Amino acid sequence: MSLPVNDLNPGQLNPSWAELLALRFDPLIWTAILAVGAWYFVAFARSRRTQPGVWPIWRTVLFGLGLVVTIVVTQSQAITLTLNSMALYMGRLMLLAELVPPLVVLGLPHHLKLSRRSPAGRLLSVLLDPWVALALWFAIIIFWNIPAGFNASIVTNTAGALLPALYLLGGLLVWSVILRPLPSIQGGSLGNRGWFGLLSGLPMMAVAATWLYSPTVLYTPYVSALCLWNLTSLQNQSISGWIMMLAGLPGMALALVQLMGWLIELADSGTQQPPPPAA
């Protein structure tokens, strides 16, 4: 992990939104995001030229929003204040895990068909296997939120700079299983996706509840930290719990809807009359 150069006055513990959101320039991240955006928008333009209407503009807007949020979350001055606000840090991670992924996944065109035999199809069919996605998501949420892992991620030379990328990756996998953007390589059962959505929400809810109800600060780097906005470390931890819980609710709500749909399908099965034979 390399330390970001702290351009924001660290003694100023009441930064304005303008100060927090002022952009930085990390060439690697900007290049990666711009490359993804260019690839997407070139494909969109070509599709509009050859098959107008197949690729709706609203999907492009959502994808673009996802990229913009990613830039703001990873390239703003807020990243220099991780040790001054657990809530701000968790807010950034939750945007990457629970907002950017649905925007990006919904931004993929519905007519996108990947062959299972192509290298990308083979890789994605493994990554989007619910077992694999769930295991990776559990590993990211649990390993890096138990005190030893969390402490290490923010004060040691392990995964501090990598953690936002991991949350983004985990969120993309989870939301891809839930929203099923690639039907040619993904299973289609509403029930499976509903159960998956509920299960994937559990570790976040458990961590959030722990933070909400813990009477002490769980992470030692925050025990004596100077916190933004005159908050105490314990208040920050509690707010982080709220942030994580609220961030997990849309996914769980969608999972419940999918489960209800699955139950209705089950209830209807065998009760529908087959259509009358053609005369």
Added chain:
Amino acid sequence: MTELERADTGQPSDADSSAAAGPALGRPWYVSLIFALVAVALLLGGVWLYARLKTPFPFFGTAYTPPITAPTFSGTDQNNAAYTFAPNGKTTALFFGFTHCPNICPLSLTYLNKLRERLPAAERHDFQVVLVSVDPQRDAPKQLKAYLSFFGTATGVNIPEPELKKVALSYGAGYSKADIKGPNDYQINHTTATYLIDQDSKIRLIWDYTQLPQLGRLQADLQEVMR
């Protein structure tokens, strides 16, 4: 032709369609489980590899990549003499604290002194500990001298405001008064980092206060920086 473009022109084959019909594409659950375990192992291994690539030596502290020059500063030391920070060929552990600190500062000084004692005699001579007081109001040189006498050979520096604020900011450290009960009865919340500065005056890494008890790992970091 990209996958996205290909999608515009082709339909999935029959084999693809039939495979997509079942949950998890008909893959047996135990194969999915094996994939899941391998994926988690790859994730954790990848993170480890990433950390090693960023800094080939597995520093315990948070490394500055690349290292940056430590800002210089001047003040008064515990012997009431003018002091200007300069490595002078030594490696320096520098942190911001104050003598009325109930826990973090005395423990930090204790651990850093223990770290110094773990070093071979030759290296011990080339390692210094510097405490910059964030409480210049109460930490007069006399107070600093009495306090530091409990913690080996550390140097204490009193820098008056507003210069102190500038120095702290230049290191990315912060501090503010808290629990104020009177003009001379208060605590100070402050950054708990210790900055390890090499003999060329480059900040090489930061140890958080919570890492200081692990003296073996601190010593490995220190000896790598001193090399």
